[in-house]
Amino acid sequence: xxxxxxxxxxxxxxxxxxxxxxxxxxxxxxxxxxxxxxxxxxxxxxxxxxxxxxxxxxxxxxxxxxxxxxxxxxxxxxxxxxxxxxxxxxxxxxxxxxxxxxxxxxxxxxxxxxxxxxxxxxxxxxxxxxxxxxxxxxxxxxxxxxxxxxxxxxxxxxxxxxxxxxxxxxxxxxxxxxxxxxxxxxxxxxxxxxxxxxxxxxxxxxxxxxxxxxxxxxxxxxxxxxxxxxxxxxxxxxxxxxxxxxxxxxxxxxxxxxxxxxxxxxxxxxxxxxxxxxxxxxxxxxxxxxxxxxxxxxxxxxxxxxxxxxxxxxxxxxxxxxxxxxxxxxxxxxxxxxxxxxxxxxxxxxxxxxxxxxxxxxxxxxxxxxxxxxxxxxxxxxxxxxxxxxxxxxxxxxxxxxxxxxxxxxxxxxxxxxxxxxxxxxxxxxxxxxxxxxxxxxxxxxxxxxxxxxxxxxxxxxxxxxxxxxxxxxxxxxxxxxxxxxxxxxxxxxxxxxxxxxxxxxxxxxxxxxxxxxxxxxxxxxxxxxxxxxxxxxxxxxxxxxxxxxxxxxxxxxxxxxxxxxxxxxxxxxxxxxxxxxxxxxxxxxxxx
Amino acid sequence: xxxxxxxxxxxxxxxxxxxxxxxxxxxxxxxxxxxxxxxxxxxxxxxxxxxxxxxxxxxxxxxxxxxxxxxxxxxxxxxxxxxxxxxxxxxxxxxxxxxxxxxxxxxxxxxxxxxxxxxxxxxxxxxxxxxxxxxxxxxxxxxxxxxxxxxxxxxxxxxxxxxxxxxxxxxxxxxxxxxxxxxxxxxxxxxxxxxxxxxxxxxxxxxxxxxxxxxxxxxxxxxxxxxxxxxxxxxxxxxxxxxxxxxxxxxxxxxxxxxxxxxxxxxxxxxxxxxxxxxxxxxxxxxxxxxxxxxxxxxxxxxxxxxxxxxxxxxxxxxxxxxxxxxxxxxxxxxxxxxxxxxx
Numbered sequence: 001x002x003x004x005x006x007x008x009x010x011x012x013x014x015x016x017x018x019x020x021x022x023x024x025x026x027x028x029x030x031x032x033x034x035x036x037x038x039x040x041x042x043x044x045x046x047x048x049x050x051x052x053x054x055x056x057x058x059x060x061x062x063x064x065x066x067x068x069x070x071x072x073x074x075x076x077x078x079x080x081x082x083x084x085x086x087x088x089x090x091x092x093x094x095x096x097x098x099x100x101x102x103x104x105x106x107x108x109x110x111x112x113x114x115x116x117x118x119x120x121x122x123x124x125x126x127x128x129x130x131x132x133x134x135x136x137x138x139x140x141x142x143x144x145x146x147x148x149x150x151x152x153x154x155x156x157x158x159x160x161x162x163x164x165x166x167x168x169x170x171x172x173x174x175x176x177x178x179x180x181x182x183x184x185x186x187x188x189x190x191x192x193x194x195x196x197x198x199x200x201x202x203x204x205x206x207x208x209x210x211x212x213x214x215x216x217x218x219x220x221x222x223x224x225x226x227x228x229x230x231x232x233x234x235x236x237x238x239x240x241x242x243x244x245x246x247x248x249x250x251x252x253x254x255x256x257x258x259x260x261x262x263x264x265x266x267x268x269x270x271x272x273x274x275x276x277x278x279x280x281x282x283x284x285x286x287x288x289x290x291x292x293x294x295x296x297x298x299x300x301x302x303x304x305x306x307x308x309x310x311x312x313x314x315x316x317x318x319x320x321x322x323x324x325x326x327x328x329x330x331x332x333x334x335x336x337x338x339x340x341x342x343x344x345x346x347x348x349x350x351x352x353x354x355x356x357x358x359x360x361x362x363x364x365x366x367x368x369x370x371x372x373x374x375x376x377x378x379x380x381x382x383x384x385x386x387x388x389x390x391x392x393x394x395x396x397x398x399x400x401x402x403x404x405x406x407x408x409x410x411x412x413x414x415x416x417x418x419x420x421x422x423x424x425x426x427x428x429x430x431x432x433x434x435x436x437x438x439x440x441x442x443x444x445x446x447x448x449x450x451x452x453x454x455x456x457x458x459x460x461x462x463x464x465x466x467x468x469x470x471x472x473x474x475x476x477x478x479x480x481x482x483x484x485x486x487x488x489x490x491x492x493x494x495x496x497x498x499x500x501x502x503x504x505x506x507x508x509x510x511x512x513x514x515x516x517x518x519x520x521x522x523x524x525x526x527x528x529x530x531x532x533x534x535x536x537x538x539x540x541x542x543x544x545x546x547x548x549x550x551x552x553x554x555x556x557x558x559x560x561x562x563x564x565x566x567x568x569x570x571x572x573x574x575x576x577x578x579x580x581x582x583x584x585x586x587x588x589x590x591x592x593x
Numbered sequence: 594x595x596x597x598x599x600x601x602x603x604x605x606x607x608x609x610x611x612x613x614x615x616x617x618x619x620x621x622x623x624x625x626x627x628x629x630x631x632x633x634x635x636x637x638x639x640x641x642x643x644x645x646x647x648x649x650x651x652x653x654x655x656x657x658x659x660x661x662x663x664x665x666x667x668x669x670x671x672x673x674x675x676x677x678x679x680x681x682x683x684x685x686x687x688x689x690x691x692x693x694x695x696x697x698x699x700x701x702x703x704x705x706x707x708x709x710x711x712x713x714x715x716x717x718x719x720x721x722x723x724x725x726x727x728x729x730x731x732x733x734x735x736x737x738x739x740x741x742x743x744x745x746x747x748x749x750x751x752x753x754x755x756x757x758x759x760x761x762x763x764x765x766x767x768x769x770x771x772x773x774x775x776x777x778x779x780x781x782x783x784x785x786x787x788x789x790x791x792x793x794x795x796x797x798x799x800x801x802x803x804x805x806x807x808x809x810x811x812x813x814x815x816x817x818x819x820x821x822x823x824x825x826x827x828x829x830x831x832x833x834x835x836x837x838x839x840x841x842x843x844x845x846x847x848x849x850x851x852x853x854x855x856x857x858x859x860x861x862x863x864x865x866x867x868x869x870x871x872x873x874x875x876x877x878x879x880x881x882x883x884x885x886x887x888x889x890x891x892x893x894x895x896x897x898x899x900x901x902x903x904x905x906x907x908x909x910x911x912x913x914x915x916x917x918x919x920x921x922x923x924x925x926x927x928x929x930x931x932x933x934x935x936x937x
Contacts, residue, residue, distance in 0.1 A: 064702070066680055091936075146813055155766070156817040172766070178805070256808045260772065263806075263936030273935065276773065280924075281676055281702050363838030364816040374838075449678065453685040461689060539678070542689065543642070543668040551648075554671045558649030558888075559833035561812070 028421075032503040036421070039413030040429055042406075046472045047432050050439045053447035054295070058288035067284055068450055078285035079292075087265075096266040099183055099255070100248045106188025107244055110344060111195035112237075116225065117337050119203040120211075122327045129341055130200070131580050135349035137193040137528050138572045139356060140552065141253035143565075147352045148186045148258060152177035178262040187254040189348050191247065194525065195240045198480055201521035202236025203229075204586075206487060221328050235486045238308060239479040242301040246437045246475075249294055267293065275442055284446065294438035302434045356572070359565035379562035383570065388546060393574070395463050396547040399537075400530025403470035408522045411477025412515065415485050416507070418478075420493070430478070437475035444472050445539030461542035469536050473529070477522045484518035485511075520582050531575055548574075622718030622877060623661060631717070631873075632662055634866035640666040641867035643856075644679075645694040647671040653887030658874060665867055676703050679859070683708050688861040691868035694733065694875075697725065697853040697915050698924075704729060709857040710865070717873045722895065725855055731876045734890040735914070736852035737901060738778045741823040741831045743815040744840040755846050756782065759824065760797050768798070769805045769820035776934050778825040780926035781850030781913045788926065795930055798824070806934055812839045828901055829889035845901075845908045851893050853915040 028036070060067035061075035082088065114133055117123045136144060151159050154176045163174060176182060210232060214224040230237065252268035260269060267290060274287040330337050358367060360379050365371045383389045411433075417423060418430045448469035452460045459465045488511070496506040512519070534549035541550055552567035622628060635641070645651045651669025658667060672678065675693060680703065682688055693700070703709065709729040715721065723732040740759065742752055753759055759768065770778075775795075783791035798804040805820055812834040814820040823830075823841075834841040856875050862868040874880050878898060884890045891899040893912050905912060915923075 066677060069680065069684065142809070146809060149809065149813065149819070150817070153814075153817070153819045156819045260935075261805050261807045265936065273931075275674075281680075282674060284677075364812055364834075365838040366816065446677070449681055450685075453681055453687055460687065538672065539674065541670060541672060543670060546670075554648035556810070557647045557671070557673075559810075559812070559830060559837060560649065561810070561837040 027497055028503045032507075035504075036413060036417050036423075039410045040417065043410050043414055043429060043433055043474055046410075046468070047436045047439075047474060049451050050444035050447040050472050051432070051435060053450070054288050054291060054439050054443045057284050057443065057446075058292055059285075061285050063283050063285060064280055066281060075285075078283075078289040081286055082270075082289045088270075092265050092267060092270055095180070095259075095264050096249065098180060099187070099259070099264075099266050100245060102180070102184035103187035103191065103248050104241070104244050106184060107191040107195050107248075108241060110189065111192045111199055111240075113340060114192065114344065115196050115199035115203055116229075117330075117341065119200050120208070120229075120328055121330050121337065123330065123334075123337055123341070127580070127583060129345075130583055131576060132341075132345045132349045133196050134193045134524070134528070134579055135345075135353060135572075136190050137197075137525075138531075138575050139352045140532065140549075140568050140571075141190065141251075142257065142556070143356050143359075143568060144190050144352050145186060145254055145257035147355045148177050148182065150355065151347075151351065152182060154178070176262075177258055180259070180262070180264055182262075183254055183259040183264060186258050187248060187251065189344070190254060191244055191251075192344070192348060194247065195244050197521045197525050198240035198243070198476075198483075199236065201480065201517045202233055202239075202483055202487075204517040206233060206236075215328075234308060235305075235483040238305050239483045242305055243437060243476060243479060245301065246294060246298055249297065250291075250438075250440060267291075271440060271442075284443070287440065288443060291438070291440050291443065294440075295435055298435050298438040299431075302431065306430075353572070356565055356568050360562055360569045363562050376562070379560075379566035382563055383566050389548075389551065389567075391544075392546045392548045392551045393570070395466070395545055396531060396549070396571075397574070398463055399466045399470060399547060400527050400533075402467045403530050404523045404526035406467070406471045407474060407477045407526050408481075408519055410471075411474055411522060412481045412512070412519060414474065414478045415481035416511065419482060419485050420490065433474035433478040435475075436472050439472065441533065441535035442539065445469065445536040448536070449540055461540075461545060463545045465540055466537055466545055466547070469540055470530055470533060473526065476525055476529075480518050480522045480525075481515060484515050488514050517586055520586050524579055524582055527578065528575060531571055620718070622873070625716065625718050627716040628718065628870070628873065631866055631870050635662070635864070635870040636664045638864040638867045639664070640668060641691045641864050641871050642668045642670075642689060643692040643694065643871060644670050644672055644675045644690050646673050646675075646696075646699070649888055650694065650890065653883065654871070654875075657880065657883035657887070658871065661874060661879065662870060665870070667871070676700075679703050679708060680706060683861070686861075688859065688863055690859050691862040691864045692856055692858055692871050694854060694856045696736070697730075697855055697917070698920060700730065700855065700857060701920070704857070708860050710860045710862065710868075712858060712869060712872075714873070717869070719873060719876050720896065723876050725853075726857070730855040730857040731872055732892075732894060733854050733856055733875050734881065734884060734892045735854065735894065737828045737891070737893055738774070738781065738825055738850040738852075739828045739831070739843040739845065741811075741815070741826045741834070741841050741843050743818065743821045744842050746815075746818050746821040747842075752842065752844060753822070753846075754844075756794070756848065759822070760794070760802060762802075764802060764822060766803045767820055768802060768822040768824050769807055769811050769814045770798075770824040771811060771826070772806050772808055772931075772934060774825040775804075775806060776927050776930040777852070777923075778850060779930040780923040781915075782848060783926045783930075784913055784919050784923065785848050785911070788929075791926070792930070792933070795933060799934065812837055812841070815839050815841060829891065832889040845904055845910055847908075847910050848913060849893065849905050849910045850913045851915065853894075854890075 057067045058078055059074050059076065060072045061077045065072045118126050118130055123129065151157050152175050154160060154172045157175065157177065160173060160175050163169065177186070210228050211224050214228045219227070250268055252272045255264065255266045255269045256272060259266065271287045271290045274283040274290060277283050361375050361377065362371055365374060414429050414433055418426045448465065452465050492510050493506050496510045501509065532549055534553050537545070537547045537550050538553070548567055548571055552564050552571070555564035555567060643651050643654065648669070648671030651671060654669060655667040658665065675695070676699065679690060679693065693703070704726055709726065711728045713728060714724050714731060719731055725732055740753060753761070753764070779791050779795050782794070799806070804824065811823040811826060815823055815834065816839045828843045831841040831843040856872045858865065858868040858872055881892055881899070885899060891901050893899065893902045893905055894914065
């Protein structure tokens with residue numbers, strides 16, 4: 001037997017590394033390890049159910065049996081039905097690529113400019129602008145799409161009518177929302193708040209000293225953005241880019257309402273049609289098979305992300321030295337900047353908000369002075385007199401709030417574990433948490449239904465079941481917190497430890513305060529997503545656990561337009577103060593304007 | 594095999610329906626001893642849980658039912674995908690639903706799995722012609738396909754008179770339809786017209802007439818005038834649209850396709866007596882009247898007292914009712930026409 005002899009230096013380095021590692025583990029203590037174990041176990045519990053459901057459902061058939069029924073067997077029929085279909089390659093795939101690339105580009109350009117203006121410049125009324133930018137996230141997707149139809153429908157779209165009258169054109173066009181361009185525009189603007197929220201927290205956490213140095217050296221603001229801000233923010237940019245790509249792939253409201261009339265089919269509409277088949281039961285197997293590329297895409301993007309940020313220390317901007325914020329004076333760019341925000345606010349917030357409120361008071365009546373006399377508050381009085389509304393409102397706050405807290409808490413535990421420990425299996429947590437974004441909500445709902453039906457813990461049909469079912473979306477929280485944590489140098493935690501603080505004290509007094517912008521952003525995002533979510537609560541609904549989004553959808557389906565719009569308006573009114581309040585909280589804590 | 598047997602049973606029941614209703618006409622159904630005894634047992638159960646495709650179709654039940662049978666709380670939920678949940682609950686031996694209401698086609702998969710209770714409805718005065726699936730369901734209202742028009746943009750004289758009239762070039766670029774409903778409408782038409790003619794008609798609607806297929810609410814298109822005819826919406830929806838501020842009229846063409854909605858009592862219903870009572874009540878004339886007032890849901894089945902049934906009769910139109918005999922044929926049509934419409 002041959003013996004391998006290592007050089008003395010290598011052995012010594014290995015011993016030191018091992019000793020350091022052991023020391024770090026000892027520092028964490030039993031409480032720390034318990035929290036890490038608990039957080040990891042919870043993450044696996046919440047995500048693995050839906051993930052396993054997705055992977056198994058794709059291989060279960062035949063189609064006239066549900067995947068969990070007796071008689072269902074393992075099969076490749078679902079994959080064959082989806083991937084041997086020629087139209088997938090000639091139609092669906094090219095459309096999906098164009099749509100995704102186009103809308104993510106639109107989203108990113110607008111969101112970055114807005115985030116930079118709000119967080120890095122002296123733009124006036126920044127706190128109000130922050131809330132306005134998030135508005136599209138509060139408005140139901142269907143309302144946003146209908147707003148675009150009002151504006152750009154080929155025959156009667158307001159913008160088309162104006163253009164035709166100005167240039168004396170024919171009876172239709174020239175613009176048409178029912179097109180690939182229309183889809184990209186609508187989806188791109190609709191996703192801006194999501195990316196804005198992620199980008200602004202990254203910009204907010206960033207120490208501006210590098211930008212100041214660039215500025216002092218005489219670089220223009222745009223040169224500073226290109227050569228300093230963007231490279232330093234790489235993790236904070238990549239995370240929302242990847243998340244936005246996956247969300248665009250999965251999102252089906254815009255493709256369905258705006259793309260479908262133009263016969264533009266993408267992956268998400270394919271899933272929708274598999275779940276709403278012409279006959280028989282929903283084709284869960286085929287829907288899962290269509291969704292599998294989301295996972296593959298997610299894995300590929302995660303690998304790219306990990307490769308690009310492999311030198312984590314390059315992105316540290318928050319060190320032991322305190323920093324004071326610096327804002328670029330906009331100077332002569334002030335008016336164009338305000339105009340840019342105003343145009344976005346008009347299309348992203350004002351018009352959809354107007355349509356929503358108008359519909360709640362006037363139904364589908366056209367906005368004219370004559371119509372004003374027909375105002376009716378019946379939509380609201382019906383709601384307020386309906387005990388189901390108050391039950392749904394209470395349930396929605398509980399479900400959205402509790403799940404946002406759970407996911408944000410687990411997200412920070414996972415992010416810290418992935419970045420700050422040497423645990424051999426930490427990549428599994430990274431991987432699993434990220435993949436949660438590639439799981440369609442309908443599959444997650446189905447998994448929860450089967451899980452809680454079979455577990456003898458008595459939560460089936462309750463609000464608690466919804467809280468747990470919502471809590472699988474770890475990707476947003478983990479990515480956001482991880483990007484922020486990468487900007488914080490470990491020396492701060494080491495200093496705290498050297499000063500005698502226990503691990504938990506260090507986390508509580510050092511790490512969490514520095515991560516506050518990201519944690520608040522994560523909470524807001526998850527809270528809003530929780531408020532809007534209707535697929536999961538629809539699948540899991542019972543008379544006792546109804547939520548506002550389902551109530552709105554049901555009113556909409558029943559043709560009760562005013563009541564549906566009234567619920568939508570109430571959702572906005574419920575959420576806006578919370579966003580505004582949390583934003584104020586962060587600002588007050590930072591002592592920033 | 595099951596479908597075939599049910600088709601025979603349905604046809605047999607339909608024949609009986611011509612005479613059975615007359616036999617029990619003298620005693621009001623609610624005074625029948627069997628109904629009274631059932632009500633007493635139902636009161637002890639206190640509540641009943643009913644599921645339907647949309648919430649609107651269950652919200653009206655409580656106040657209307659209480660007038661006839663007070664003391665029973667109705668818990669209603671709207672869910673388009675209830676079949677999955679019912680099957681999953683049955684598999685886990687946990688049952689939360691008493692009565693399920695859906696279209697006949699939408700209930701087939703659950704019926705095939707034997708999850709509905711088979712009930713002898715005759716002692717309760719249910720018209721035999723309305724009994725479906727050999728006692729596993731009772732017919733209630735219909736979804737009556739029509740071509741709706743915006744009263745603001747279409748004059749009465751211009752209203753199309755037949756499905757073929759829609760191919761007139763004057764309607765080019767002026768029609769909208771829902772992606773789910775339009776292929777179904779074509780499926781019904783194909784039963785009468787045959788596949789070839791229907792496909793030709795459908796392609797002409799899409800390619801020549803530029804029919805806008807959408808998933809968005811059609812009333813918004815009718816309101817603005819972006820589109821002025823909505824093809825394949827139901828007559829009930831014309832009233833809903835009007836109520837929402839979009840004055841809308843409906844047409845009755847020579848062929849009137851109608852989806853059949855029904856109610857079934859679940860085999861392991863937690864409140865079996867209240868469930869039966871609710872199902873019986875839902876098939877009664879007083880319930881149909883209350884439903885029509887609340888949701889505009891109406892019936893065009895033989896013997897129906899709805900105004901639309903009378904209009905159909907007056908127009909000498911042919912009602913093509915959803916039935917088990919043509920179920921498989923229509924399913925094949927849906928699949929074929931859907932792929933044409935979706936451009937897949």
